[in-house]
Amino acid sequence: xxxxxxxxxxxxxxxxAAHGVLRLVLELDGEVVxxxxxxxxxxxxxxxKLAETRTWVQSVPxxxxxxxxxxxxxxxxxxxxxxxxxxxxxxERGKYIRTMFDEVTRILNHLLWIGCHALDVGAMTMALxxxxxxxxxxxxxxxxxxxxxxxxxxxPGGVYRDLPDRxxxxxxxxxxxxxxxxxxxxxRSGSLLDFLEDFTNRFPNYHSEYHTLLTDNRIWKQRLxxxxxxxxxxxxxxxxxxxxxxxxxxxxxxxKKQPYAAYDKVDFDVPVGVxxxxxxxxxxxxxxMLQSNRIIKQCxxxxxKNPGPVxxxxxxxxxxxxxxxxxxxxxxxxxxxxxTEGIHIPxxxxxxxxxxxxxxxxxYFVSDGANKPYRMKIRAPGYVHLAGMDEMSRGHMIADVVTxxxxxxxxxxxxxx
Amino acid sequence: xxxxxxxxSQNLQSHFGDKLKSLKLALGEVTIEVGADDYLSVMTALRDxxxxxxxxxxxLCGVDYSTYGDGAWQGRRFAAVSHxxxxxxxxxxxxxxxxxxxxxxxVASVTGVWKSVNWFEREAFDLYGIAFVGHDDLRRILTDxxxxxxxxxxxxxxxxxxxxxYDPDQARVIYQPVTIEPRENTxxxxxxxxxxxxxxx
Numbered sequence: 001x002x003x004x005x006x007x008x009x010x011x012x013x014x015x016x017a018a019h020g021v022l023r024l025v026l027e028l029d030g031e032v033v034x035x036x037x038x039x040x041x042x043x044x045x046x047x048x049k050l051a052e053t054r055t056w057v058q059s060v061p062x063x064x065x066x067x068x069x070x071x072x073x074x075x076x077x078x079x080x081x082x083x084x085x086x087x088x089x090x091x092e093r094g095k096y097i098r099t100m101f102d103e104v105t106r107i108l109n110h111l112l113w114i115g116c117h118a119l120d121v122g123a124m125t126m127a128l129x130x131x132x133x134x135x136x137x138x139x140x141x142x143x144x145x146x147x148x149x150x151x152x153x154x155x156p157g158g159v160y161r162d163l164p165d166r167x168x169x170x171x172x173x174x175x176x177x178x179x180x181x182x183x184x185x186x187x188r189s190g191s192l193l194d195f196l197e198d199f200t201n202r203f204p205n206y207h208s209e210y211h212t213l214l215t216d217n218r219i220w221k222q223r224l225x226x227x228x229x230x231x232x233x234x235x236x237x238x239x240x241x242x243x244x245x246x247x248x249x250x251x252x253x254x255x256k257k258q259p260y261a262a263y264d265k266v267d268f269d270v271p272v273g274v275x276x277x278x279x280x281x282x283x284x285x286x287x288x289m290l291q292s293n294r295i296i297k298q299c300x301x302x303x304x305k306n307p308g309p310v311x312x313x314x315x316x317x318x319x320x321x322x323x324x325x326x327x328x329x330x331x332x333x334x335x336x337x338x339x340t341e342g343i344h345i346p347x348x349x350x351x352x353x354x355x356x357x358x359x360x361x362x363x364y365f366v367s368d369g370a371n372k373p374y375r376m377k378i379r380a381p382g383y384v385h386l387a388g389m390d391e392m393s394r395g396h397m398i399a400d401v402v403t404x405x406x407x408x409x410x411x412x413x414x415x416x417x
Numbered sequence: 418x419x420x421x422x423x424x425x426s427q428n429l430q431s432h433f434g435d436k437l438k439s440l441k442l443a444l445g446e447v448t449i450e451v452g453a454d455d456y457l458s459v460m461t462a463l464r465d466x467x468x469x470x471x472x473x474x475x476x477l478c479g480v481d482y483s484t485y486g487d488g489a490w491q492g493r494r495f496a497a498v499s500h501x502x503x504x505x506x507x508x509x510x511x512x513x514x515x516x517x518x519x520x521x522x523x524v525a526s527v528t529g530v531w532k533s534v535n536w537f538e539r540e541a542f543d544l545y546g547i548a549f550v551g552h553d554d555l556r557r558i559l560t561d562x563x564x565x566x567x568x569x570x571x572x573x574x575x576x577x578x579x580x581x582x583y584d585p586d587q588a589r590v591i592y593q594p595v596t597i598e599p600r601e602n603t604x605x606x607x608x609x610x611x612x613x614x615x616x617x618x
Contacts, residue, residue, distance in 0.1 A: 046569075053605075237533070239531065239533025340603070362475065368486045370487075370606060371606055372603075379500070388533075
């Protein structure tokens with residue numbers, strides 16, 4: 001009898017399916033995974049420690065760089081936690097703008113996820129399709145904040161500014177002919193809301209293309225069905241949230257259960273899986289995109305009819321408008337104090353969580369009354385999901401590890417922080 | 418919502434009694450503080466008692482209170498703060514436990530109660546040096562292999578102690594003491610309560 005030993009394989013940190021910098025030490029018996037030990041932290045930037053040395057507003061852009069495919073949702077949790085400590089309310093229009101952009105972000109995130117997940121599993125075309133749609137949504141990000149990804153658009157007390165009346169236009173250039181530029185500018189002639197409305201009308205068609213490509217695809221099903229099954233009990237025990245929990249059949253969605261922003265005023269459904277395998281999680285996320293589309297439509301309708309302030313008028317928190325700053329002594333002092341010293345937040349602690357595209361994203365603050373947080377803790381959903389990697393991949397073939405990583409929707413910016 | 422929080426705090430008070438060192442209801446959140454000795458039994462009860470039903474541990478993190486309020490802090494230095502979530506009752510709870518010893522902080526591990534806490538405890542150990550007694554795999558998680566020190570402690574400088582560079586003479590990557598100075602653009606200030614109050618003079 002030959003001496004048979006388990007084989008230890010190093011997966012990553014430079015593996016294309018590792019979604020960044022995951023080093024996974026796999027213990028294999030033949031091709032069957034016996035144990036998976038993720039080594040993380042290769043992207044650790046100590047965001048939480050950095051936040052302790054920055055004022056409350058200065059840390060907002062760090063939030064974009066956590067989960068860098070759902071930027072505004074991270075900012076939302078951060079701003080909600082500061083607002084809770086301050087005890088201030090966001091104006092109604094600000095809440096709707098946040099709701100709308102949270103859902104734009106959710107579609108952005110799910111598009112990247114389905115593109116990369118399919119790419120990992122072997123369906124190259126998906127990524128090309130989804131990046132086409134991501135482009136439009138990134139343009140919406142750009143129109144509102146000036147940046148395509150790292151927006152820093154949400155601020156404690158509301159959002160930085162109101163929605164723009166016009167979209168950035170394509171210019172004729174050596175690589176864009178006048179005819180092509182005109183064609184591209186076609187749906188950019190109106191405001192941002194017109195542009196987004198046009199997108200929401202087109203999106204269901206795109207979405208059905210994805211279904212055609214994947215849902216009944218035999219290879220796709222062979223790779224996903226019954227892979228990485230998580231029972232509801234285990235999902236709770238492992239601390240799963242978001243689509244990972246809903247895929248296992250637990251209808252838990254913070255937008256419904258502990259509503260924030262304007263989610264209690266919009267109409268949407270929460271899709272739930274049955275078997276808790278990768279295929280169910282795929283279906284749940286696919287349906288979430290359509291629901292997000294529905295929410296965006298409702299927000300657009302509301303935002304068209306209801307003008308108003310988008311950020312709190314408490315000038316100890318949000319800077320005053322420049323016009324009044326230049327004509328009014330008190331506003332000038334507020335402006336000066338805000339930009340040299342920052343907001344002071346009363347002592348206390350608060351935890352605020354949002355239904356991030358990946359799960360529950362929360363920020364825990366401890367404040368001692370200074371102009372900087374005393375302690376900030378980021379509760380990243382991917383961190384917990386990756387911790388469940390070992391249990392999910394045990395007994396599966398090595399190729400299924402890639403499927404499981406894909407269906408967990410892992411992004412290392414938030415896991416390593 | 419607040420009626421629900423009231424009920425939860427009453428339930429906590431009546432069930433645990435003296436085991437609770439403090440119970441606070443602030444900003445729509447309930448926070449309890451327990452002693453290190455009672456920590457594990459309280460956490461188990463919080464999961465198993467149907468009236469609490471906290472099936473999920475959402476988060477656990479270390480906190481170093483040594484410079485809280487610019488030196489006004491009197492209590493113990495290290496705490497582990499967990500956030501629990503009950504799906505069935507739709508409620509949240511924060512539990513804080515202070516480590517008895519400031520030099521070698523340790524608290525009981527709750528990995529047997531919630532599996533999700535595994536990596537959170539490793540993280541708190543890595544960043545704050547809090548040892549979780551009973552954790553079977555307490556390795557560093559976020560910092561580099563062979564890292565020295567616990568970087569999130571308040572006495573650890575933001576710039577760190579060592580930096581890494583490629584040394585062309587030795588033809589390998591070497592560690593050396595940091596060559597940058599930490600720079601503070603905006604000083605940290607704790608203002609008195611009456612600051613900016615015109616009535617106060």
